[in-house]
Amino acid sequence: MCKNQFLFNRKDLIESECKTVRISDGVFEKELFIIMLNDSYFVYENSCPHTGGPLDWVPGQFLNLEKDHIQCSTHYALFRINDGYCVSGACAGQALKRVNVKEVDGAIMIDD
Numbered sequence: 001m002c003k004n005q006f007l008f009n010r011k012d013l014i015e016s017e018c019k020t021v022r023i024s025d026g027v028f029e030k031e032l033f034i035i036m037l038n039d040s041y042f043v044y045e046n047s048c049p050h051t052g053g054p055l056d057w058v059p060g061q062f063l064n065l066e067k068d069h070i071q072c073s074t075h076y077a078l079f080r081i082n083d084g085y086c087v088s089g090a091c092a093g094q095a096l097k098r099v100n101v102k103e104v105d106g107a108i109m110i111d112d
């Protein structure tokens with residue numbers, strides 16, 4: 001991942017909804033997603049620790065019905081939104097890969 005790479009505009013985020021973005025370092029490509037909760041936002045790689053496959057049910061839909069956890073669409077593991085820790089399912093005790101980001105003038109970008 002490239003430091004300072006633009007990902008999202010803060011003004012486009014909606015509470016309890018997710019957005020995705022594809023990034024590339026010129027060799028590898030990956031998808032990231034962001035979710036805003038209680039006016040804080042969290043960015044993760046769209047990859048389940050169980051198999052490495054994508055998490056979303058349909059593009060951009062990552063949450064369970066109650067909208068209180070991220071849920072893998074393949075085997076239904078549940079992850080806490082604020083730190084990506086898996087609390088239930090095949091990869092319990094593991095965590096989503098979090099992306100460190102920073103915000104500059106409303107632009108959310110990679111910070112590591």
Ligand code: FES
Pocket residue numbers: 048049050051052053072073074075076077089090091
């Ligand atoms: S692939 Fe996510 S729980 Fe199995």
